[in-house]
Amino acid sequence: MERSEQVAQAKLLMARLDAGTNVDAGGFRRNPTDVYVDGDLARRERDAFFGGHPHLVGLSGDLPGPGSFLTCDDLPTPILATRDDDGRLRAFVNACRHRGVVLEERDRGEERRFTCPFHRWTYDTAGALVGLPNPDHFGNPDPSCLGLVELPSLEEAGLLWVHPDPAGTIDLDEQLGAELRAELAAWDLGELSYLGRDAYEVACNWKLAMDTFGETYHFPALHAETINLAFHGNVQCYDTYGRNHRMLLCKRDIETLRTLPEDDWSITTAALPVYWLFPNVQLMPFAEGLHLLRAYPDPHDPGRHVSRISWYLRPGPAADADARLALTGLSEGFGGIIRDEDYVVAASQQRTASSGAVDHVVFGRNEPALHHYHGTYRRLLGMEPLPLLETI
Numbered sequence: 001m002e003r004s005e006q007v008a009q010a011k012l013l014m015a016r017l018d019a020g021t022n023v024d025a026g027g028f029r030r031n032p033t034d035v036y037v038d039g040d041l042a043r044r045e046r047d048a049f050f051g052g053h054p055h056l057v058g059l060s061g062d063l064p065g066p067g068s069f070l071t072c073d074d075l076p077t078p079i080l081a082t083r084d085d086d087g088r089l090r091a092f093v094n095a096c097r098h099r100g101v102v103l104e105e106r107d108r109g110e111e112r113r114f115t116c117p118f119h120r121w122t123y124d125t126a127g128a129l130v131g132l133p134n135p136d137h138f139g140n141p142d143p144s145c146l147g148l149v150e151l152p153s154l155e156e157a158g159l160l161w162v163h164p165d166p167a168g169t170i171d172l173d174e175q176l177g178a179e180l181r182a183e184l185a186a187w188d189l190g191e192l193s194y195l196g197r198d199a200y201e202v203a204c205n206w207k208l209a210m211d212t213f214g215e216t217y218h219f220p221a222l223h224a225e226t227i228n229l230a231f232h233g234n235v236q237c238y239d240t241y242g243r244n245h246r247m248l249l250c251k252r253d254i255e256t257l258r259t260l261p262e263d264d265w266s267i268t269t270a271a272l273p274v275y276w277l278f279p280n281v282q283l284m285p286f287a288e289g290l291h292l293l294r295a296y297p298d299p300h301d302p303g304r305h306v307s308r309i310s311w312y313l314r315p316g317p318a319a320d321a322d323a324r325l326a327l328t329g330l331s332e333g334f335g336g337i338i339r340d341e342d343y344v345v346a347a348s349q350q351r352t353a354s355s356g357a358v359d360h361v362v363f364g365r366n367e368p369a370l371h372h373y374h375g376t377y378r379r380l381l382g383m384e385p386l387p388l389l390e391t392i
C-alpha cells in the first residue's frame with residue numbers, strides 16, 4: 001500500500017473511532033440460505049469459479065528455487081507447479097501421460113525428476129518426458145509428444161497464479177484491476193519465505209468460511225477473549241476492486257500513531273489489511289509476514305469444505321531464530337482462532353441452513369463485505385442481484 005494511502009486510511013480509522021461510526025453498506029440484504037445447500041449451485045460454482053478461473057496456488061516463497069514444487073488437489077484439475085531449471089514458474093496437470101496416474105502425491109518438496117510409480121516414466125521440472133523403461137518394447141514413442149499437459153501460469157508480485165484449464169487465460173488486469181495489482185505489488189510479497197501451514201476440514205459450505213472474514217462486528221462477542229483484545233470490532237475501512245476487496249481491521253495499537261509524526265506511520269501498526277481475492281482467498285499482510293487462507297468446496301457435498309492456511313515471513317524475522325519461533329506461535333494461534341471460533345459458528349450456520357427451517361439470513365449496514373461477496377458470486381453466475389433494503 002502506498003504511503004499516502006496508509007496515512008489516509010489510518011486517519012479514516014481514527015476519525016471513525018473518535019466519532020463512533022463505521023462503514024455503511026447503505027442498507028440491508030436478505031441472503032437466501034439455499035446458496036449454502038443447493039447441489040446444483042455448488043456444481044455451477046465449482047465449474048465457473050474453481051475449474052474455470054485462475055487460482056492463487058501460493059506465494060513465490062512456496063517455490064524458493066529451481067526444483068521446488070507444490071501440488072494442489074483441491075480444484076477440478078490436479079495441479080503440479082514447479083520452478084523449472086531456469087527459475088520460472090511452470091504448472092502442469094499432475095497426471096502421467098502414459099496411463100494417467102497422479103505423478104506427484106506429496107504436497108510440496110524439492111525434485112528435479114518426477115517419476116511415475118506405475119511404470120517409471122520420468123519427467124523434468126519443465127514437464128518434458130526424459131525417460132521411460134524399455135522404449136523399444138513400448139514402441140519408441142516420440143517423447144516430445146508426451147510431456148506433461150501444461151497449464152497457464154503467471155508469477156507476479158510474489159503471487160503464483162495457475163489456471164486449471166489448459167485452454168484458460170490469466171489476465172490480472174481483468175481479474176484484479178490495475179489499482180489492486182499495484183497495491184499488492186507494493187507489499188513486496190516476493191521477499192516472503194514460507195513458514196508453515198495447516199488445513200481445516202469443516203462441515204460448512206466454502207462461502208460460509210469466506211463469510212466469517214466478511215465483518216468485524218463479531219469480534220467483541222465471538223472473539224471476546226482472543227482477537228478482540230488486540231482489535232476494535234466496530235470500526236473498519238472497506239473498499240472494493242471489481243470482484244475483490246480490501247478490509248482494514250482496526251488494531252488497538254492505532255493509538256500509538258497519535259504520538260508519532262505522520263512520516264512514521266505504518267498501516268500495519270493501525271490495522272490488519274485483509275484482501276479478498278475472488279473467489280476463495282484471504283490475504284493478510286502484516287509487518288513481519290503474511291497469513292494466506294484459501295477455502296475450497298468439497299466436490300461431493302455443498303455442506304463441507306477445506307480451508308488451507310499458510311504462513312510466511314519477511315527476511316528479517318526469517319533469519320532470526322527467536323522471531324521465527326514467536327511468529328510460528330502467533331500464526332498457529334491465529335489459525336486456531338479461525339478453526340475453534342469462526343469455523344465452529346460457520347458449521348452451526350450450515351446446520352440451520354441445511355435444515356431448511358430458515359430461508360434467509362440478514363446482512364447489515366456494517367457488513368459490506370457480505371453484500372459484496374454474494375453480489376459478486378451471483379452476478380458471475382447470472383443470478384438475480386439481492387435487492388438493497390432500507391429497512392428490515
Ligand code: FES
Pocket residue numbers: 096097098099100101116117118119120121
Ligand atoms: S501410468 Fe505412469 S508410467 Fe505408466
Ligand SMILES: [Fe+2]
Pocket residue numbers: 212218222223342
Ligand atoms: Fe472471526
